[in-house]
Amino acid sequence: MRCTASTIAAIWIERLPGATWAVGRAVNPQHRRSDEARADDYVFQGFELNDALVAANEALEDDAVVSEQDGSGEKVRPFVREELLGPLERWFFGR
Numbered sequence: 001m002r003c004t005a006s007t008i009a010a011i012w013i014e015r016l017p018g019a020t021w022a023v024g025r026a027v028n029p030q031h032r033r034s035d036e037a038r039a040d041d042y043v044f045q046g047f048e049l050n051d052a053l054v055a056a057n058e059a060l061e062d063d064a065v066v067s068e069q070d071g072s073g074e075k076v077r078p079f080v081r082e083e084l085l086g087p088l089e090r091w092f093f094g095r
Contacts, residue, residue, distance in 0.1 A: 009063045013056050013079060015088065020045050021052035025059050053079050 011025045014037075023044040024037050044055035056079045064076050 011056060011059050011063065013052050013084060016045065020047060021049055023052055023056045023059065025063075049081065049084065053081060053084075 007028060008030060009025065009027050010029050011023070014022050014024065016022050021044075022042050024041040025043050026032075026037065026041045029035070043059055044052055046052065060076055060078060067074060
């Protein structure tokens with residue numbers, strides 16, 4: 001998530017029905033009437049987790065560059081596979 005005085009950009013990875021990975025990006029989601037993602041929020045949909053990670057990290061890097069140009073010194077960590085596999089395995093195996 002990128003945050004400046006007036007802008008928040010949220011980037012997330014989620015699992016959609018049909019075994020599809022999706023990467024979403026929304027600007028100022030706090031001003032929306034609903035927490036539900038819009039169809040045009042998705043910057044990637046596909047079946048491979050690694051492809052989703054690449055798409056999410058590219059979007060994150062793009063926002064980080066803009067934030068740096070705007071004077072933000074905030075550091076962001078990239079999305080990593082292990083962050084996604086833990087919750088997914090707990091859900092899948094019922095733990």
